Amino acid sequence: MIRDTTLGAKLWAAAVWSLVGFFVINLLAMIGTVITSSFATRWLGTWLPLGWTTRWYSSAWSEFQLWDVLIVTFQVAGLVVLLSGALGVTAAYALARREFAGKRLLVLLFLLPLLIPPITFGIPLATVLYRTGLAGTFWGVVVANLVPTVPFVILVMIPFIEQIDPKIEAAARVFGANTFKLFIHVLLPLLLPGILAALLLVLVRTIAMFELTFLVAGPTSQTLVVALYYAVFAAGVRAVQSIDAMAVVYMATTLVWLVIALRFVNPTQIVTRAKQQPAH
């Protein structure tokens, strides 16, 4: 790397950093606004609220039935994590270890749901799910969320599996391990960091997945982010602070898992691991 020390280079660096600073300050102030408002008694026309209270959390909890919504959210997310893990890791193993005709086509099939925005394929998907009667139910939401998460797990896991030396598997075979034993005693321990990272990211993505859940959810199968959308959409019906309290609950549920996930992955990989593939 080359560092320039001329005046022009320093001015340019200062300009770039102030741009980053401006962005980060606005981002944090936006999040700060939500948190401040959720603790405010009354906040109109002043820099800071007149007083502080936590009562909006209890009112949001009962008004929006947050307990029920949170249970649905975690049931959906948990099932999506388990199913996409089971479907994704096995498929990734086959794609990482075997060369066969049509493999490129298959990889493209798994790449498309990640590249096409959810709202574009969500409307035909919702149409099919409404015809089959699955939409509006709990399982409809799970199935819809699996469409982008299964390919996500596959594309995250392929490089993880490729880096494991096939000789280790061959050695286990020589000592008489069958496929199941090989998987439990050899592959699973070696792949665990990768699987954990992939599934934590799936969890974060599912909690934050708005479009697909919104298009197929019924009144009893809403996740937190969809409930938040309806609350903001009907703003004026409830106190602003109550909606902000709900937004803070949503932020907390998402960010807890993000913090845990970041122990295993580099933040850059959240965006690029799956998206970088077509570059090759």
Place this chain on the structure above:
Amino acid sequence: MEAIAPTTRVVQGPSLRQRLAARGFDAVTLLVVPAAVFSLLLFVYPFAFGFILSFEPKNGGWLANYQRFFSDSYLYDTIANTLLLSVPVTLLNLLFAVPVSFRVRLMRRQRLLTTILVLPITLGTVLVAEGLLNYLGPQGWFNRTLVALGLIDQPLRLVHNYWGVFASLVITGFPFTFLLTLSYVTGIDPALEQAAATLGASAWQRFVHVYLPLLMPGFAITFCLSFVQAFSVFPSAVLLGEPAGSTRVISIAAYQAAFEEYDYSMASAVAMIMGFVQLAIVVLVLASRGLFYRGPASGAKG
């Protein structure tokens, strides 16, 4: 009889199973089947179904949905509205992401910055829309700061119009574009730049003649992915914008057809048009990518 049996076995050659295994099809390959069937059923089939359904309108000929879309300005204007939002936002994000990632590349500890930038992507557009409604509102901190600094007299109107959606697309889109750009910029072997510097190239010359040609394919892909995300803007266009006016984007038209008119045929037609416009822009950008250098640019270490 005893004499015939061994000869037939020789003629038979390897069994079907062995022949398939030699081509890469064995029990392990079958592990891909569940995921492939799932994707075919829930991704390819709905798309095909939606495509066919879009040609089976509630009333009128087989093209009636598309005729209605392109004759009703309330519908076809959504394409222009969406492009007017997504193209400038994507260009702006990319334009800012490039110098920033060239700076961040030199940092030793990038993790704090990348973590902060991953926040809006993780939180999603609904939360960003909700936050910006307060923050950019007439009494929000943004307008108060501008007034306090004496830059403006009256609070600017930044929500429930074009600029609210624009801001939300920058907040969620810039980190996405930046992280993609960063991964391309750090993937280029620094020895190439050092060689150029040794030969006396200035910083600007190194950027224009060394980095830019190598990064062009990466930028094209970054542009496509960021554009497609911005083009499908939905929650913030409803919550932060003017969903009946300047920010009536195409996804709103598709949503209204499906869930307000219950005309799934029309909704599928709008979704197909949305997909087609995205595809057209992506093909256009990627086709121009072929004009640039395509070859190894990363060092052996990667």
